[in-house]
Amino acid sequence: MAEGADWRLLDETGSAFTPDHLRTKPTLVVFGFTHCPDVCPTSLSYVAGTLQALGPQAEAVRPLFVTVDPERDTTDVMAEYTDLFDPRIIGVTGAPDQISAALKSLGAYSRKVPQDDGGYTMDHTATMLLLDDQGRPRSTLDIHEKPEVAAGKIRLLLEKS
Amino acid sequence: MSKHSVIAGAAALVLAFVASAHAEMAKVGDLVIEQAWARATTPSAKTGATYLSVRNTGPESDSILSMETPVASHAMAHQTRQENDVSRMSEAGPLSVPPGGALEMKPGGTHIMLMDLGGGLRLGQQFPLTITFEKAGKVEIPVKVGKPGAMGPE
Numbered sequence: 421m422a423e424g425a426d427w428r429l430l431d432e433t434g435s436a437f438t439p440d441h442l443r444t445k446p447t448l449v450v451f452g453f454t455h456c457p458d459v460c461p462t463s464l465s466y467v468a469g470t471l472q473a474l475g476p477q478a479e480a481v482r483p484l485f486v487t488v489d490p491e492r493d494t495t496d497v498m499a500e501y502t503d504l505f506d507p508r509i510i511g512v513t514g515a516p517d518q519i520s521a522a523l524k525s526l527g528a529y530s531r532k533v534p535q536d537d538g539g540y541t542m543d544h545t546a547t548m549l550l551l552d553d554q555g556r557p558r559s560t561l562d563i564h565e566k567p568e569v570a571a572g573k574i575r576l577l578l579e580k581s
Numbered sequence: 582m583s584k585h586s587v588i589a590g591a592a593a594l595v596l597a598f599v600a601s602a603h604a605e606m607a608k609v610g611d612l613v614i615e616q617a618w619a620r621a622t623t624p625s626a627k628t629g630a631t632y633l634s635v636r637n638t639g640p641e642s643d644s645i646l647s648m649e650t651p652v653a654s655h656a657m658a659h660q661t662r663q664e665n666d667v668s669r670m671s672e673a674g675p676l677s678v679p680p681g682g683a684l685e686m687k688p689g690g691t692h693i694m695l696m697d698l699g700g701g702l703r704l705g706q707q708f709p710l711t712i713t714f715e716k717a718g719k720v721e722i723p724v725k726v727g728k729p730g731a732m733g734p735e
Contacts, residue, residue, distance in 0.1 A: 454623075457630035457695070458661045459668045461620055462688050465730020500623045504729040529667055536672070537655065537696070546668035 425525035425555070429486075429514035432499035437512050439525070442555030446577050447482040449549040451528045453489035453542050454501040461505070462563065463548065468506035469567035470574070477571075480578050483509045488530035488544040490519045527557065550574065553581045605725075605734075610717030611639025612678065617724040618734040619695070621704040629653065629702050631693040631710065631724055632686040632734075637678040644677035646713045650724075654697035656710065661689055670694075688732055702726045 425439040450467060452460035464485060471478040485502050487493035490513050493501075498511025513519065523530055528545040535541060548561040550573060558577055561570045606615045617633035629652075637643060648656040658673035673691055678684045686692050693710070695702075702708075706726040713719050727735045 454626070455628045456670070457620065457622070457626075457628045458659070458670065458688055458692050461630075461730045462732070465728075465732075468730065497623075497625065500625065504621070504623055533669070533671075539696070541670050543667055543669045545666055546663055547666040 425521075427514075427518045427521035427525065429512045429518055429522055430495050432495050432502060432511040432513075434495050437510075437514075439555060441482075442551060443553065445480060445482055445553050446574070446581055447484050447551040447555070448561070448574065449484045449486060449526060449551060451486050451488055451523070451530070451545045453487050453544070454493050454497055455489065456542070459546060463546070464502065464505040464509060466561070466563050466567060466570070467509060467548070470561070470570040471506055471508055473567045473571035474574060477575065477578065478508065481574055485509055485511045486522065486526075486528075487511070487513045487519065488523065488528075488542050490514055490516050550577060552577060605723075607720050607722040609714065609720035610643075611641075612637055612643060612714060612717045612720070614712065614720060614722045616734045617710060617722045618731070619702055619708075619724050619726045620731055621706075621726050621729045622698065622701045624701040626698055626701045627696065629695040629698050630688070631656070631695060632688070633693070633710075633722065633724070634686065635678045635684040637680055637682055637684075640680050641716065642677050642679050643714045643716045644675045646675070646715050648693060648713070649711045650695065650708060652698060652700075652702065652708045653695035654699075655695070657694050657696070658691060659694040660691050663689070704728060 429437040431437045450463050493513045502509040502511040530544040533541050550559040552558045559573050613636040619631040622629045658676050660673040661670050707723050709721050710724050711721045
């Protein structure tokens with residue numbers, strides 16, 4: 421996260437979620453949207469597996485699912501969706517301009533792609549980011565690695581924090 | 582009830598038994614459709630993904646013309662591609678099965694996108710999917726719903 425990042429999102433309970441929250445403990449960030457039935461469930465299930473592999477240490481990291489589709493992903497939709505995979509995963513949404521600002525400060529990309537049926541899908545950054553307790557990107561997780569490898573990367577970060 | 586309809590009824594029972602005993606497989610012409618599964622969604626979800634494989638045991642290629650299911654308004658073949666670190670999803674176009682070959686769907690690749698689900702997909706639920714092939718014609722296969730993050734049939 422860049423210095424001076426300024427945005428205000430909402431977590432799945434409707435409470436404010438700002439850059440200050442990223443400066444309290446390490447965060448695992450996943451970008452996606454709930455109308456994505458193929459890639460996003462794979463990513464979130466990987467996060468759930470990683471939390472399981474961390475055991476009690478999972479409490480020291482914040483698993484965050486940031487939507488790239490704030491139009492359709494309300495706080496209620498985000499809460500319901502993230503709980504499918506692990507209730508510890510926190511869904512975050514917000515006003516479209518605030519989501520854009522947050523994605524930019526985290527170095528993530530998204531683009532709305534219209535479909536023939538009048539609907540749309542979203543292209544988005546698939547990389548999962550590991551931020552330290554100051555919100556700085558320290559590592560990325562690779563879905564092709566076992567969740568135990570991801571847990572190892574998180575443990576390493578926790579030791580340094 | 583006429584003798585004819587009794588026989589038809591008995592035949593239907595036998596067919597139903599055969600279908601349930603081989604719930605994971607369906608055949609039409611030279612094509613074998615198997616391992617059809619989907620991921621559970623939230624009750625309010627509008628989209629879902631289904632995966633299956635088609636083996637072509639014949640000498641000619643065939644392709645999927647259309648798909649239908651009572652659980653969604655539309656079912657279309659979609660393709661996920663990962664370019665650098667960006668994930669993109671698009672319509673896959675007509676899916677063909679080469680002679681002696683197979684069409685394999687899996688997470689992160691080709692999948693059947695169910696659109697406008699009427700109440701989500703529940704773990705353990707089973708729903709029918711009708712596929713129309715260009716040459717082999719129509720076939721119905723039962724799809725089993727697995728866990729939300731399942732990576733294959735369970």
